Amino acid sequence: MRTEATTVRRLRSESDVYATSNTGLESNLKTSKSSSPRVLGQCERRSPASARLVSLVACKEFSDRFRSGWVIACVLVWLGAIGLTSFLGLVQIGQIGVQGYERTVISLLNLVQYLVPLLGLLLGHDLVVSEREEGTLRLLLAGGVSRACCLMGKFLGGCFTLAVPLVLGFAIAGTVVGLSAKDNAIAPFLRLAVSGLALGILFLGLGLAVSTFCRTRVQSLVTALLLWCVAVFVFDLVALGVVVSTRSLAAAQEIEVLCDTMHVNAAADIHSAFDNVADRSAHAAPADRTSTLGWLAINPVDLFRAVNLSKQLELHVPALTILLTVALWLGGTLGLSVWKLRRTDL
Numbered sequence: 131m132r133t134e135a136t137t138v139r140r141l142r143s144e145s146d147v148y149a150t151s152n153t154g155l156e157s158n159l160k161t162s163k164s165s166s167p168r169v170l171g172q173c174e175r176r177s178p179a180s181a182r183l184v185s186l187v188a189c190k191e192f193s194d195r196f197r198s199g200w201v202i203a204c205v206l207v208w209l210g211a212i213g214l215t216s217f218l219g220l221v222q223i224g225q226i227g228v229q230g231y232e233r234t235v236i237s238l239l240n241l242v243q244y245l246v247p248l249l250g251l252l253l254g255h256d257l258v259v260s261e262r263e264e265g266t267l268r269l270l271l272a273g274g275v276s277r278a279c280c281l282m283g284k285f286l287g288g289c290f291t292l293a294v295p296l297v298l299g300f301a302i303a304g305t306v307v308g309l310s311a312k313d314n315a316i317a318p319f320l321r322l323a324v325s326g327l328a329l330g331i332l333f334l335g336l337g338l339a340v341s342t343f344c345r346t347r348v349q350s351l352v353t354a355l356l357l358w359c360v361a362v363f364v365f366d367l368v369a370l371g372v373v374v375s376t377r378s379l380a381a382a383q384e385i386e387v388l389c390d391t392m393h394v395n396a397a398a399d400i401h402s403a404f405d406n407v408a409d410r411s412a413h414a415a416p417a418d419r420t421s422t423l424g425w426l427a428i429n430p431v432d433l434f435r436a437v438n439l440s441k442q443l444e445l446h447v448p449a450l451t452i453l454l455t456v457a458l459w460l461g462g463t464l465g466l467s468v469w470k471l472r473r474t475d476l
Contacts, residue, residue: 180276180279183274183275183276183279183283184279184282184283184286185283185286186283187270187275187279187280187282187283187284187286187287188283188284188286188287188290189287190283190287191257191283191284191286191287191288191291192287192290192291195253195287195291196291200253200291201291201294201295204249204292204294204295205294205295205298205299207295208245208295208296208298208299209295209298209299209302209303211241211245211299212238212241212299212300212302212303213303213306215237215238215241216229216234216237216238216303216306216307229307229311230307230311230313230315231304231307231308231311231313231315231316231317231318231319232315232318232319234303234307234319235318235319235321235322235438236439236442238303238322239322239435239438239439242322242326242329242434243329243362243431243434243435244362246296246326246327246329246330246333247329247330247333247358247361247362247430247431248333248358249292249295249330249333250292250329250330250331250332250333250334250336250337251333251334251336251337251340251354251355251357251358252337252351252354253288253291253292253334253337254285254288254333254334254335254336254337254338254340254341254354255337255340255341255344255347255350255351255353255354256341256347256350256351257284257285257288257337257338257341258281258284258338258341258342258467258471259341259342259344259345259346259347259349259350260341260347262345262476263346263347267280267476268476271476277468277471277472278468278472280471281338281342281464281467281468281471282464284338285334285335285338285464288334288337288338289331289334292327292330292331292334293327296323296326296327296330297323297327300319300322300323300326304316304319304320304323307319318438321437321438322438325434325437325438326434328434328456329430329431329434331460332430332456332459332460332463333358333361333430335459335460335463335464335467336357336459336463337354338463338464338467339463339464339466339467339470340353340354340357342466342467342470342471342474343466343470361429361430361431362431365428365429365431365432366429366432369429369432426447426451426455427451427454427455427458430455430456430459433447433451433452433455437452
């Protein structure tokens with residue numbers, strides 16, 4: 131009986147406190163409704179800055195991916211893929227084991243140009259559409275976050291999520307190669323790592339645009355996979371057809387740069403070409419590369435391939451072409467995403 135009486139007294143005291151708090155809340159609401167616009171302006175000035183909102187959204191996006199296991203899975207997959215490719219990359223020419231940095235770059239080139247764009251698209255395809263389906267995007271925007279800040283935060287969070295497994299994989303693989311092969315010429319490997327990360331970020335922006343334009347996750351996933359196939363496979367076949375039909379005399383040189391999709395030239399030829407680049411360059415005839423640079427600027431995968439095989443293909447890609455391609459792709463995809471989200475009725 132005493133225990134029941136004590137429980138009743140506690141319930142009554144809690145109800146009294148709840149009623150008092152409700153009364154205070156109602157009075158605060160009445161006061162806020164009767165406040166002047168000057169007070170509202172002061173509240174707006176006290177709100178967090180746009181940079182802080184973007185960083186909060188980015189941290190939330192990365193923490194969600196980390197808790198879901200996406201980051202850990204990518205780290206393990208990427209480390210395993212790089213390790214096996216580095217160790218077995220020269221099987222075609224009868225060698226097994228870790229080689230120097232430049233040969234490792236040639237072995238890893240196919241892996242990076244296929245897997246990194248796919249990771250970027252898979253990471254970006256549900257950044258917006260998933261929260262729109264779950265109804266959390268409306269709550270996020272109702273909390274005072276603008277649509278542009280929301281997109282930038284999600285994009286930066288996705289970039290950080292993509293960078294963690296890539297940087298860890300390249301750092302560990304580069305350390306193992308340097309210690310095993312005792313190679314100090316790390317410049318080609320660093321170029322591969324930086325260009326691979328930039329390639330993933332470009333396709334992450336493309337995936338963000340797909341997520342903004344699509345209405346469901348399934349539609350976004352299918353669109354992302356189709357874009358990956360077009361960028362990695364179909365574009366090179368179209369470029370091959372155009373080059374052969376318009377410039378048949380110079381088609382052999384153009385094919386070597388633009389149409390390396392499935393490594394039609396055997397990997398042994400590429401590795402053997404690595405040994406006698408100086409001999410070939412002495413007999414190489416100068417060719418007009420203007421049209422080639424135009425094709426490279428359209429597709430980031432071809433630009434990535436040309437940057438990392440510039441010595442083997444005897445093709446110099448100007449830094450201005452690289453910067454313009456990155457700026458146009460990022461500006462175009464992010465601009466389209468902001469434009470579409472601002473006109474989307476949530």
